[in-house]
Amino acid sequence: MQRRRWRPLLLLRKLLTCAICLIALVALFSVHVHLFPSSKVPKFADSYKLPTQHEIGYQKFRTERNWVQELAPPHLSKAPLPSRKLDGARGNSDFHKLWKPPPNRDFVPCVEPSPNYSSPAESRGYLLVHTNGGLNQMRAGICDMVAVARIINATLVIPELDKRSFWQDTSNFSDVFDEDHFVNSLADDVKVIKKLPKEMATAARAVRHFRSWSGIDYYQDEIASMWADYQIIRAAKSDSRLANNNLPPDIQKLRCRACYEALRFAPRIEAMGKLLVERMRSNGPYIALHLRYEKDMLAFSGCTHDLSPAEADELRTIRENTVYWKVKDIDASEQRAKGYCPLTPKEVGIFLTALGYPSNTTPIYIAAGEIYGGESRMADLQSRYPILMSKEKLASLDELEPFTDHASQMAALDYIVSVESDVFIPTYSGNMARAVEGHRRFLGHKKTISPDRKALVRLFDKIERGSLKEGKTLSNRTIEIHRRRQGSPRKRKGPISGTKGMDRFRSEEAFYVNPLPDCLCHRESQNMNTSLVIRFLGLLVTCGQDGFNSAEWKEAAAMGTIRCNRIESNVSDEGRFRRRDVLKCLGATIGMEIIASSGSFVEIASAADLIQRRQRSEFFSNIKGTLFTTIKGNLDLIPSILTLALNDAMTYDKATKSGGPNGSIRFSSEISRPENKGLSAALSLLDEAKKEIDLYSKGGPISYADLIQCAAQSALKANFLAAAIRKCGGNEEKGNLLYTAYGSNGQVRLLICVVLYGYFQHHCYVIHAIFQMGSFSS
Template identity: 35%
Template sequence: MAKTARNFRSSCITLNPSFFVQLLAISPFSTPKKNSRNRSPRNLNLLFFLSLFILCTFSGICILSFYAISQTPAPCSVISPISSFSPFLMASLSSILKDYPKISGPTLSTSVMVPLPARGVPSNANVSEIERDFWNQPNGEGYRPCLDFSLDYRKSSAKVSKERRKFLVVVVSGGLNQQRNQIVDAVVIARILESVLVVPVLQVNRIWGDESEFSDLFDLEHFKKTLQADVRIVTSLPSTHLVPQQSIENQLPFHVSPAWIRAKFLHQLNEEGLLILKGLDSRLSKNLPPDLQKLRCKVAFHALKFATPIQELGNQIARRMWIEGPYIALHLRMEKDVWVRTGCLTGLGPQYDNIISNERNSNPDFLTDKLNITKTARRLAGLCPLSALEVARLLKALGAPRNAHIYIAGGEPFGGAHALQPLVHEFPKIATKEILAREGELDPYINRPSVLAAIDYIVSLSSDVFLPSHGGNMGRAMQGHRAYVGHRKYIKPNKRMMLPLMEDGSITEGEFGKIMQKLHKYSKGQPLLRNKKLDRDVLAYPVPECMCKQ
């Protein structure tokens, strides 16, 4: 405010001071000179109106100068690393750039999902060096959130946010994190086409049967207000656009560019005022112009806030883990449908493997990748989830102590307690949302897998260490989100390198540990630049488009 006031004063004193002397000299409010009686009334009236005109013009110039200064966008601003719930944290968050044009609603600083602070181990704790290193957080190399949209983007926002004629409807599918990705791309496509976005329709998943709508999972009003400077969002189509037998476009190729989207759909939108898209999953190019990449981050990390009841319950469960000390979040992909889709052996024995084979044979379209390789080759290529035993060995090798608290995210593992037994044997302090929830807290969501996945997301985001047993949307989302809110440690298992070593009986546990630590040295949360390798998802690698150095 002080800076604005100084700019205001400087903008109003650039005129020559003698101008004011002359103005006062001819003003009718100044003391008349002795010879003024010789002037005619007509001349006095002329002087009065002339001085009034000059005063009004001068006032108008000052007002316009002040308005222009107040609208000048601030430079790139940042979020400081999340280390504690302190005034410094909140002051840092509040410094984030408010979007342009200035519209009432949540700012980026208040909309970001803030995890609980990392606990780590006290400096005076009697622990080994390898254990201390396991809990240490990466420094992030100075990268902080920085959504500095270009001037051209901000100028065009006024037009896009007022669109009233062209509407985009998007149908999204899959699990929670797959839906999140498609919602992000839906917003970006609406921006590319300068159209109104109707709140995305969530298709019922054929595996989980979850019938949740957008507002059941996400805070709809927060979503609309956070993005109101980028895209106009409405809850439903106007009656004038309810076209019967409207065709649905579901044949998009992979990696489509903004130019392709405009060439393909802009004419239809201008003519009909309506476009319905389905099957967006991974169709939009990962390499978009910088402003659209920033928009992706804004949607994923700021606008897609979970509905209040889900967010509050997730926070409560996270605090119950956090209060016990530092904890690890494991995303174990051991559900029945995962084994069916990946075409892998469960590691639980022939009885369980036969069940999966029969399921896969009856639903051959479930198998998602590389149909022509054997199950063994598939595993050694890193295409299979890690088993509970493999996860336990990796954690031990990386320095996780036996008394570490572990939160398991994911659905019910195929094989139940038997499947988790090797992990429980090595790390007995294991918890799930079902264990941590108090009586009745999860009852409203028993048949809502997407809500349960959202709770896992919230608890995992606050963990000191996150490790996925398999790739996928949850792992990529957590990798980028944890970097964005303070570079929380994220360990990505190098399955191709570690699995052959696990089967080599000649390697001792000590040697195996040293190899694993060296193998994962650069996979513990340090920021990786997306532009070092094209086609990386900016939501998993937000540097440098969405994060900058200060």
């Protein structure tokens, strides 16, 4: 009876054992565990190594708050002072950071068509294209027309390049691009021919100005319906004729294949471009500077800053005489203040110095035509960065002779050198700047610094007025402004909120500026960081039934045997590796894998927390610096600023339980009260400082509550505390100590300091006592 009673329990026990083994095996093979029968642990490749502390700083969690914002590499928080001598390990590190590309987060090109994508359907007619604009505007237009030809089932005739624009270039398609490669590369997408058949010379044709930023419905319904009456459709213009977004994925990928694979420069241009790149590389890593300070751009934009009256008149005459430039009357100062003007060569030099690029050792390639004003205009930049190169300096006259009289071909050489550069910096967001940026994103998100011209103009103007000097403050502000303008992966920006009609499409980021997400996909990287070597299990699997008597097995077994809660050495051979030991080994493997995996995430999280703390501290320091500089130039407003802070902190309404230090004093209902008389001037001063702070604020505009209290702290440092300490025989060092002691811990200390200032003036022993204490307790 007892045996029958125990039989079900034995069966249940076996079933449970089998279930546990099965679960353990499934779990084991679902994690990364490497089995090595030998006693030697293999050497992993670099991709298998645990990330170092330095590398952790560049990792990014998958879920971003704002996919449209760039990832800001932590090493860009501060740059070395340009005047600092770079030597030793620290110098090498600083040098490396200047050229280091942004993290690309494993994005790779993905332009292959979907399984449903078919060969081009039977052609319904011929599409002729007259491109317009400069080289890069024509490039984008050609790629769009490839997609249009696919949509309307047309045979695309090799497009005609613009020969009537400002540059008067007579180049044909085959002079600039590899015609045969273009035709062959698109054979599975669109039928392309070099010339219109002779028999079609008298065929019915229609000339149409395709509607700008049109979607697929427009081309399928309105344009494709014209095949009923015409055999040839001629596109009078090619620029911006296709929408940036909301097109079928296969059409978007076709645009990328056309732009980055099919539309290759002519062999002789490619060869010359590669030669220029090699000669630039002989000087080490280099910056390609698209210095768009040419006569046509200045005339078109109406920008005349730092130009003589005669030069301004010349540019205005050019603009008025150019028929296809619609806007004639332009306010130069307003254009510059809005950031619509290209940076001048002098401003570029200040900008590069503020970023930290060494003056005498940084090679710069000037990707531009003839600079307006010639060498005299370049003097300031040349004095800062003497290694200024261009295609004219890198190549002989004989080497450049085939390209010299053709603006598009010369621009193609600049394009190649710019795409291949270590750092690309455009001074204006024109067609070339946008094309090169998009190409560099497609090739792996190479470092592309896009200057925030609107913010920079404010800084440059302060330098001219003498209220800001070049140095650490300017450098930190410049770097902070451009932390998220380095060319790292982000989704293409959509239209600006509130815009309508054509303005809505015009405000979008152009497709070829950023081909993500249509043509760039995320490659899942193998998480091999926590792989484990389980020698016991490896021996168990590889040795086989007769392998337990091998010398290797005996050597490994003598090392130790896994027990419940301890490791025993030199146990007897009898029953050395039992079934429960196998289960324990599997369980230990899984547990170790989980623990090891969590460790890497803890390290990343800790590093991210440290980065955020540092960024907050630096941001707060920048705010203090801005306010301190602003108040230093307006010392007469310090009493008003302190009164403003006190009154703002005392607006708490006990009845409604509202108010307090929340910036409510700025409203007219508060600032107009009798006790706030005369404070509007202080508020206006802080408003100006707020505009500057908001430019480099990553988390949105600073609140008036924080602004007013921080301003009061800076006012104390700028005058009151310094005056009190000097009167009591102290010095600046002691003053900074006192300010540091109270300055970052809230309004209570601020109010105490303000109230006690008058008391300090007559009782200096209080200050001496504070210095003796070494701290300022709240």
